Amino acid sequence: MPLIFYDLVAKTGCSSPFFSPSTTRIRLALLLKGIAFETREVTLGDLREHWSGVDGPLGVEKATAPFAQREDGSYLMDGRKIIKWLDEAYPDRTCVLVPNLELPYDINSEAYRAAEAEFETFRKTIDLSPFFTLYAPLSVKTFSEKDAAYYTSDERLGAGVWAKVLSADHGSFSFLPLSLFTISRL
Numbered sequence: 174m175p176l177i178f179y180d181l182v183a184k185t186g187c188s189s190p191f192f193s194p195s196t197t198r199i200r201l202a203l204l205l206k207g208i209a210f211e212t213r214e215v216t217l218g219d220l221r222e223h224w225s226g227v228d229g230p231l232g233v234e235k236a237t238a239p240f241a242q243r244e245d246g247s248y249l250m251d252g253r254k255i256i257k258w259l260d261e262a263y264p265d266r267t268c269v270l271v272p273n274l275e276l277p278y279d280i281n282s283e284a285y286r287a288a289e290a291e292f293e294t295f296r297k298t299i300d301l302s303p304f305f306t307l308y309a310p311l312s313v314k315t316f317s318e319k320d321a322a323y324y325t326s327d328e329r330l331g332a333g334v335w336a337k338v339l340s341a342d343h344g345s346f347s348f349l350p351l352s353l354f355t356i357s358r359l
Contacts (some may be wrong), residue, residue, distance in 0.1 A: 176210040181238035183315040196239040202269045217320040
């Protein structure tokens with residue numbers, strides 16, 4: 174069984190492969206590694222209706238993309254976990270996290286652990302709200318009606334957030350602060 178990469182798309186069959194930054198990172202990691210893989214598209218609706226639930230295929234309450242089905246049939250969800258698994262499973266191919274490591278490399282090396290810590294620090298400090306505020310109103314137009322309703326809902330974003338996104342002054346790049354969003358809902 175080949176590796177299967179589940180890519181989040183706005184609408185099945187008509188989305189760009191670069192809709193989700195998180196899934197784009199995994200696609201690029203797989204290409205860097207030179208690993209053969211199949212791509213299967215999933216929408217927000219698919220994640221909620223088919224993949225979520227502790228009794229669902231992923232065994233988690235809330236499924237997120239990216240996720241992958243490994244060659245042994247097991248699933249792995251979360252971009253950072255997928256990248257670490259790729260680096261651990263294929264140490265004879267270019268390291269995703271530290272591309273200049275000599276092959277074969279050890280993910281327990283000081284260089285690898287330092288890169289993980291640096292990435293984690295960067296991830297915690299970057300403010301993605303300008304991108305969300307700018308691109309979400311454009312992206313949502315490509316969703317199914319049901320997925321668009323969920324994507325813009327107070328349930329997902331918090332009370333009144335979508336209205337504030339729509340009222341943001343994109344001409345002056347006056348964006349909403351990330352603190353307005355509840356991270357667990359994004």
